[in-house]
Amino acid sequence: MHFMNPPPIMKLVEIVRGADTSNETFHATKALAERFGKTVICSRDYSGFIVNRILMPMINETFFTLYTGVANKEDIDTGMKLGTNHPMGPLELADFIGLDVCLSIMKVLHNGLGDSKYAPCPLLVQYVDAGRVGRKCGIGVYDYRKVPEGIKPTPRL
Secondary structure, three states: OEEOOOOOOOOEEEEEEOOOOOHHHHHHHHHHHHHOOOEEEEEEOOOOOOHHHHHHHHHHHHHHHHHOOOOOHHHHHHHHHHHHOOOOOHHHHHHHHOHHHHHHHHHHHHHHHOOHHHOOOHHHHHHHHOOOOEHHHOEOOOEOOOOOOOOOOOOOO
């Protein structure tokens, strides 16, 4: 079972059927996911399964779009939100997922499928190497560390 993050909010579960997964195991797993209130999709056991195999290359290409200067981050995200009716832009989504997680998945896709189209964008690698891994640390593509107006940071000793 591959839960989408965060599991309490996301409604989808991918069930990955290996070469030897019995029908009994599949149906028991599907029933469990449905008891959790999840919608179930089924994937064969290939790198990235369904969602990550499609989503992560899109996010990676978004980083290439930013890296090569095609557009700024705000225009990229606005374009994808309004042009594809996504609830958030791919760079916002990457920050939400975690840039380190996105990079890890791209490496799995690249190594597992052996195709250069899955090579991680150098900008994604640079951000992760710099510790800019997204919302969970306060900075990724976007800076979430903003101090509310009227509040001054207190120096620490």
